[in-house]
Amino acid sequence: NAGVMQNPRHLVRRRGQEARLRCSPMKGHSHVYWYRQLPEEGLKFMVYLQKENIIDESGMPKERFSAEFPKEGPSILRIQQVVRGDSAAYFCASSLLGQGPSYEQYFGPGTRLTVT
Amino acid sequence: AQKVTQAQTEISVVEKEDVTLDCVYETRDTTYYLFWYKQPPSGELVFLIRRNSFDEQNEISGRYSWNFQKSTSSFNFTITASQVVDSAVYFCALTSDNAGNMLTFGGGTRLMVKP
Numbered sequence: 001n002a003g004v005m006q007n008p009r010h011l012v013r014r015r016g017q018e019a020r021l022r023c024s025p026m027k028g029h030s031h032v033y034w035y036r037q038l039p040e041e042g043l044k045f046m047v048y049l050q051k052e053n054i055i056d057e058s059g060m061p062k063e064r065f066s067a068e069f070p071k072e073g074p075s076i077l078r079i080q081q082v083v084r085g086d087s088a089a090y091f092c093a094s095s096l097l098g099q100g101p102s103y104e105q106y107f108g109p110g111t112r113l114t115v116t
Numbered sequence: 117a118q119k120v121t122q123a124q125t126e127i128s129v130v131e132k133e134d135v136t137l138d139c140v141y142e143t144r145d146t147t148y149y150l151f152w153y154k155q156p157p158s159g160e161l162v163f164l165i166r167r168n169s170f171d172e173q174n175e176i177s178g179r180y181s182w183n184f185q186k187s188t189s190s191f192n193f194t195i196t197a198s199q200v201v202d203s204a205v206y207f208c209a210l211t212s213d214n215a216g217n218m219l220t221f222g223g224g225t226r227l228m229v230k231p
Contacts, residue, residue, distance in 0.1 A: 031217065042207060042221040043161075056216040091161060095217075103149065103211075105219060107161035 002027065004094050004108035005074075012114045013082050021077040021111045025094030032075045033105060034067060037089040049075060082115045089113075118143045120210050122222035129198055130230050137193045137225045139208030145169075148212035150191045151219070152182065156204040167191060169212075198229045 005024040013019050025032050030051055035043040048056040049069035060067065064082075069075040079086055089112050093105035119142040129135045141150065152164040165175065167184050175182050179196045195202055208222040 033217065033219070042223045045218040045220070048217050056218060058216070059218070089159065104163060104166055106163060107153070109160040112159070
């Protein structure tokens with residue numbers, strides 16, 4: 001039973017480059033969530049997606065950040081023109097159902113982005 | 117708006133001591149879900165427990181126990197006879213049916229268990 005997969009685990013980018021973070025949810029899960037953890041802080045919600053739909057992007061910065069979850073393939077979090085303040089751990093989670101008693105989010109190992 | 121407060125930023129204990137991690141939450145929703153996650157030094161997030169607001173029964177799992185008190189909006193986590201492997205950052209989190217599936221995390225408590 002493979003868990004939530006994220007790659008790469010570590011990503012180094014220079015200022016101005018693009019970062020692409022990938023997340024494959026657990027088998028059978030169709031709900032994906034992205035969270036960001038800044039150094040020494042808790043996790044902050046960024047976006048919630050279902051297949052081909054963005055359901056809630058209230059936590060996403062208005063510029064440079066985008067997310068998708070296509071019909072086939074992993075979910076992608078894309079950060080354009082990265083800045084040093086984007087350095088953080090980015091966690092993806094997935095759930096089987098969206099809400100209710102069976103709702104649990106399982107997290108991937110995270111991608112640690114370092115912007116130099 | 118929902119909020120989770122973990123007032124203890126860091127706790128240090130000696131092995132075999134019992135330790136309680138506090139979690140206080142705020143929500144206007146009547147149906148909500150509380151979680152605890154563990155983040156060991158390796159960095160991944162490990163799910164520990166989910167508690168539904170309509171189920172106030174406390175839970176014990178081995179050395180771990182959780183005390184859910186709706187009257188004080190608290191969901192505290194106790195580790196009995198702590199071990200060095202318990203050293204980690206522990207996060208309490210909250211969501212509800214009206215929260216758009218967004219988990220709201222507390223700031224975390226770093227637990228250090230010394231041999």
